[in-house]
Amino acid sequence: MSNEQLKIPQATAKRLPLYYRFxxxxxxxxxxxxSSSELSEAVKVDSATIRRDFSYFGALGKKGYxxxxxxxxxxxxxTLDQDELTYVSLIGVGNLGTAFLHYNFSKNNNTKITVAFDVDETKIGTEIGGVPVRNLDDLEMELPDDVTVAILTVPAHVAQPITDRLVAKGIKGILNFTPARINVPDTxxxxxxxxxxxxQSLVYFLKHYPTE
Ligand code: ATP
Known part of the structure; x- marks a missing residue:
């Protein structure tokens, strides 16, 4: 990580990919x-926060410009590219999970899916998008220690028990694509x-806040 980035508060750093994409x-x-108000509208962060965030990046907006x-x-x-590569696991190689395995995250980002897990015998032992699919029963054994993030694309009813196992194994971040509201410790x-x-929210906005 660069020195420059160390000075950025965590909350600001979290908004960075959002700003970057926009x-x-x-x-x-x-x-x-x-302008900060245009940005504010687009990324749904208030403009005072944006101005403060951007001052950490050394970007001082000019009035009227x-x-x-x-x-x-x-x-x-x-800043984003200098960050070290984060290794990611994917749990649940269904339709959505398979699409993620084929999607090359590392092309534009500093993340890489290196291992996937499922319970389906027909998927276990195969390789999808260059990522090996392992048996979920062997999670504790097969999840490498350098994997810190998990993507959850399993049926909702198994999301919590799988999360508990991931947390016990030391996973630090979870991207939950299931509709289940999952509990995790503060860490x-x-x-x-x-x-x-x-x-649904997009459709709502289209209806109630039509674009010009
Ligand atoms: P598919 O088309 O392969 O059935 P899907 O995307 O329509 O998948 P789901 O039923 O949500 O939908 O299943 C997603 C994936 O999660 C499937 O590959 C399934 O085998 C897997 N799965 C189901 N139960 C578990 C479990 N307990 N642990 C891990 N993976 C599971």
Whole structure:
């Protein structure tokens, strides 16, 4: 990790990928500057927080001009890419899980799925997208110590017991794609992504806040 990044507070660092993705799209659409209020609207973070976050990046927005998109992008790319590679496991090689195994996360990110687990005999022992699929019964034995993050794409009713085993094994972060609300100790970070809810919310926004 660079010294530069060590100075960024955790809460700010967490918002970095969010800013990065939005700015990449802005840049691709040809925009060269962006105001904190525009950013605020897009990423749903209040503009005072954005201004404070960006001051850590050395980006000082000019009144009436905003921020230079290219400068920010360069900073984010440098900071995010310099981070060491994080090894990830995937639990549940169904339709969604299989898609993630084929998706090359490491192309643009600093994460890599190195092992997957399932209970289905027809999947165990195979390799999908270059990732070996192991028996979930052997999780404690087969999950390498350098894997710190798990993606959960299992049926909702088994999400909690599997999470408990992952936590006992030392997993630090879980990306939960099941609709189950899972409990973890304070030492573990969990992010919930319910695709059905996201889609519903998009439809709601389209209906109630139509774009121009
Ligand atoms: P598929 O099309 O392969 O049946 P799916 O995406 O439609 O999968 P799910 O039924 O949610 O949907 O299952 C996701 C994956 O989780 C499947 O590969 C299934 O074998 C696996 N799975 C089911 N129970 C468990 C479990 N207890 N532990 C780990 N994986 C499990």
């Amino acid at each position: 700015l990449k799209n802005l840049y691709a659409s040809g925009k060269q500057r962006v 905003g921020y230079n998109v290219q400068y920010l992008l360069t900073f984010f790319r440098k 573990v970070r969990i992010h919930h992504i319910d695709l059905a809810v996201e889609l």
